[in-house]
Amino acid sequence: MNPLHHDHVAHEHDFSLSASSAELDALATWRDSPRVQQPSWPDESERAAVAAQLRTAPPLVFAGEADQLSARVAAAARGEAFVLMGGDCAETFAESTADRIRNKIRTILQMSAVLTYGASMPVVKMGRMAGQFAKPRSGDTETRDGVTLPSYRGDAVNGYEFTEASRTPDPHRLWRMYTTSASTLNLLRAFTTGGFADLREVHAWNQGFISGPGFDRFESLARDIDRAVRFMAACGYDFDALRSVEFYAAHEALLLDYEEALSRIDSRTGQIYDCSGHFLWIGERTRQLDGAHVNFMARVNNPIGVKLGPGTSVDDALRLIDRLDPERRPGRLTFITRMGADKIRDRLPALVEGVRDAGAKVAWVTDPMHGNTITSSNGYKTRRFEDILDEVTAFFEIHQELGTIPAGLHMELTGDDVTEVLGGTGSIDEVGLERRYETLVDPRLNHQQSLELAFLVAEMLSQR
Structure with missing residues (x-):
């Protein structure tokens, strides 16, 4: 079953989704908990009107799709698959175009393909897409030349332009977030079920990208895959199963007004699902045990993740498990660690060991991006590619030593040839950052750097 296949909506239970019930009313209790990283909407009546409109809108995903993803994540936690989650730091409305979306999917x-072929392992593909329009910020305001305005919190909240009109939070942007997410999902369905993702088109996935070491190495692998496919064809293999792939939508469940409004009751189980995305995660800044985000996410049945930084204690992790996964359901909970290359070897082992010894069934995924952010001498927010590789390597080494499973990789990347991360096969230096630095929030790996990282991970998976 493909989660993005048009035919899937014909299943009867998928239409049996209710947007109102006593159970859904209980979701609103997040408002009684301490709230962080939420916009200060200037007009409560406008916010309420947009929320009411979202409650009557069709769901973006369905409960059965989320359940299927839970099974896939559970397999990754057992070492039978590997999770690959990638996409923009923060999507923007202006860049949610067919070309940009296609490049990320490619x-x-x-x-x-690199991971599957190199490690002989199925890959669970998730995009930070169709909902990643908001970002937490370190401060509520930003000051430039003596002028103080609200911080840019992503296109779902306000505009990037440094003017009062642009920076004032606008709840109508939540509706645009919904419609843009819907159109993005439509493109995802088209690209992943219409033949574009067919493994027999593996050479075509390189078309349009700039030639370089990553490009050339992938082209060599594509030739190997092509030979294997021709061999299987000669043996009479039926390739219909290759025409489409499973591809899931994931984002940080940051704006709780939006997440609550898109939650529905599944008639099969009576359970609540947040139908804004298949997989949702709680950020490092919003994972307070008594906070609104944990309160909300504990009540929805999706597979969920929690970002864990270097300050996370074993007790923090175990209490999060008790709160978010009290039944210890396989595939329910993923810990996404973001330690930093300089801290991971000191901080992660005790955390993994403590969770392992408690018998919890979580999937461990590494986010090697957020713990390695620096500012270049010419003022760009960036990361060193060598630090990203080092954190990924350490993640695998730690799990190898502890006998646990490295279940996945969580990346901020783009299919475009931006220059936002230092190093890699393109040897981007600080001056090179100026060439094509496009992100509005955090720096992303470009196409070449993403492929280089994939080959490294494939090698480590094959040795596991």
């Missing part, structure tokens, strides 16, 4: 498909 990059993730290429990375998954």
Whole structure:
């Protein structure tokens, strides 16, 4: 079953989704908990009107799709698959175009082909897409030249332009977030079920990208895959199963007004699902045990993740498990660690060991991006590619030593040839950052760097 296949909506239970019930009313209790990283909407009546409109809108995903993903994540936690989650730091409305979306999908498909072929392992493909329009910020305001305005919190909240009109939070942007997410999902369905993702088109995935070491190495792998496919064809293999792939939508469940409004009751189980995305995660800044985000996410049945930084204690992790996964359901909970290359070897082992010894069934995924952010001498927010590789390597080494499973990789990447991360096969230096630095929030790996990382991970998976 493909989660993005048009025919899937014909299943009767998928239409049996209720947007109102006593159970859904209980979701609103997040408002009684301490809230962080939420916009200060200037007009409560406008916010309420947009929320009411979202409650009557069709769901973006369905409960059965989320359940299927839970099973896939559970397999990854057992070492039978590998999770690859990638996409923009923060999507923007202006860049949610067919070309940009296609390039991200192609990059993730290429990375998954490298991982699958190199490690002989199925890859669970998730895009930070169709909902990643908001970002937490370190401060509520930003000051430039003596002028103080609200911080840019992503296109779902306000505009990037430094003017009062642009920076004032606008709840109508939540509706645009919904419609843009819907159109993005439509493109995902088209690209992943219409033949574009067919493994027999593996050479075509390189078309349009700039030639370089990553490009050339993938082209060599594509030739190997092509030979294997021709061999299987000669043996009479039926390739219909290759025409489409499973591809899931994931984002940080940051704006709780939006997440609550898109939650529905599944008639099969009576359970609540957040139908804004298949997989949702709680950020490092919003994982307070008594906070609104944990309160909300504990009540929805999706597979969920929690970002864990270097300050996370074993007790923090175990209490999060008790709160978010009290039944210890396989595939329910993923810990996404973001330690930093300089801290991971000191901080992660005790955390993994403590969770392992408690018998919890979580999937461990590494986010080697957020713990390695620096500012270049010429003022760009960036990361060193060598630090990203080092954190990924350490993640695998730690799990190898502890006898646990490294279940996945969580990346901020783009299919475009931006220059936002230092190093890699393109040897981007600080001056090179100025050439094509496009992100509005955090720096992303470009196409070449993403492929280079995929080949490294494939090698480590093959040695596991």
